[in-house]
Every structure is written in structure tokens, then in C-alpha cells.
Amino acid sequence: MDPRLIVIRGNSGSGKSSVVGGVRAAYGPGVAWIEQDYVRRTIFQEPGRPDDASIPMIGQIARHALGRGFHAVVEGIMPTLGYAEMFAELARDYAGSAYFYYLDIPFEETVRRHATREKASAFTAEAMAEWYRPQDLLEWPRETVIDQTSSLDATVQRILRETGLDPAAQLQVGDDDRLTGG
Template sequence: MAKLILLRGNSASGKTTLATQLQAHFGTDQCFVLHQDWIRRELLQANDHPGTPAVALIEDLLDFGARHYQLAILEGILRRDVYGAMLLRASQQFEQPSLVYYLDLPFAQTWQRNLLKARPFTEAQLKSWWLVADQLTSSDRRLTAPTTADNLQQVLNDWQQINQ
């Protein structure tokens, strides 16, 4: 049965980079990665609000990942009010425990990371999307390290512990 790693957090907190590095570690033949932004913005060209078609498509893609890969990784802001019920439901298709993370970095740090992007968002945009403590459940693991390398090591350590 497949395992799930869920990476959630505010914009520019390092979710996409971390997911990409995890897939490189585990290998593309074993690891399926879903990027919420790409699905919602590029594929569906949909807004991020209750009722967005991205919820159903991500759920279907998670089902595909559970059936065809050893590991599925989903990363994105994935607001609890929009995606929470689906994420809790979809995670049940995976071997437990799932690794559910919330990248919990200060706004100032995400603002600085955002400025390094090829097409950075404005400060007003980032502030308008900013969510405080948007964890799915109290058992979410918080990633607070300032570097992706430190967060990667934490996820790999947690992975090793649940697979012993």
C-alpha cells in the first residue's frame, strides 16, 4: 500500500522545493508528486475558493497515486477551509501513518524567499493569502527550519521512523 506525504503552508514557505527534493531522493519511478498551484492555476485556470474544481481533481489524482506508486506527495497552500475535508478523506486511501506537515515560517522569511522567484508576487498579494496556523489537525508536524535542507532532513528522519 502507498504512503502519503502532505506538505502545506503559506506561499513561498518552501513546499515546492521540498517536494521536488523528496521526489529526487525517492525516485520518480516510486514517487508521484502533485503541485496544487500547477493543477489549479495552469491546468484548470481556477480560483482558490470553496467549490473550486481543483478539490475533486486533486482527490482523483491522489487516488491514482495511491494505486500506482509507493509514495504520493501533495504540496500546496491547500487552505483547510477549501481542501481540508477532502484531504482528510483522501488520506485514508494511504497506509497510515501519513506524514502531514505544515511549513510554519514567519511572513518576513517567506517575503524574502518570494523575492528570489522568477516572477515574485507583490507584498500585498502575499499578505492577502497569508493564513495563520492553518493546520488540518493538531497532529500535523510543523516544519520551522529556515532552510529547505533542514526541513528535508526532518522529513527523511520522520520517514525512516515510520518505516522501521
């Protein structure tokens, strides 16, 4: 199977990290998780502007992971202003399968979800309101929109199925190496 490029975008508190965690748990080793927050905040300590150095670096990390045979899952808020060009280049340049998802969750629900997270005290609902961008969809590549009616499990299963990363489906097609570990 060729490495998959998977992009999961959405507002803060929309469930992006939980979805990626679910995909990795279901698939197992071989999935590179490229977190916008880690690259932007930890590596570069940038404020989140459209010209941040972290934006092209996220694309480079994804290219590197794909080139080494990993499925690359890029995850973050990643507003179209600043990221759209990088994603268009990444999708255009990658010859393999690419999937783009946008978690479209109403603001009130993102605040409710944020309150349940470990980092709930890291920022307020007021800060989230400043960052919130409803329907911040890319023009190209087109994103599959997943709304609040999809549970975490249903979202993870959908992404696994649509991208071909569903381990159960892989076993059904007779992947003997996966069954025997050889």
C-alpha cells in the same frame, strides 16, 4: 514498502516546492508530485475558492498515484477552508502510511524567500499578504509543524527519515534489489 501519502502545506514562499524537489532528488523515481497550483491554475484555471473543482481532483490524483505504487506528495497552500474535508477523506480512506506537514514560516520570511524565486515578478508582497494565513492547521489529520528554524536540507532529511523514504536507511536494511538494480 507501501506507497506513502505525504502532504506538504504552507503559505506562499514557505519553501514547499523546494522541499518536494529535495525529497524527489534524494529518493529518485517513484515519487508523484501533485502540485495544487498546477491542478488549480493550469488544468482548471480556477481562482482558488473553497468549492473549486480542483480540490477533489487533487485527492483523486493522489489516490491514483498511490494505487499505482507511487509515493504521492501533495503540495500547495491548500487552506483548511476548502481542503480540510478532502484531506480528512484522503487520510481516512488510505490504508497505507500518511504524513502531513505544515511549513510555518512568518510572513516577512515568506516575502524574503519569494524575492529569490524565478517567479518573484508573478505577484507582489501585497498579494501575498492577502493570501497569508498564519497557523492554518488542519484539525485532523494532525500535521507536523516545521518552522523557520529548520533549514531546507534539515527539512528534507526529516521528511525522508520520518516517512521511511531515506534511501540510505533503505540500503542499510539490506535491500539487495536496490543495490544491484535488479
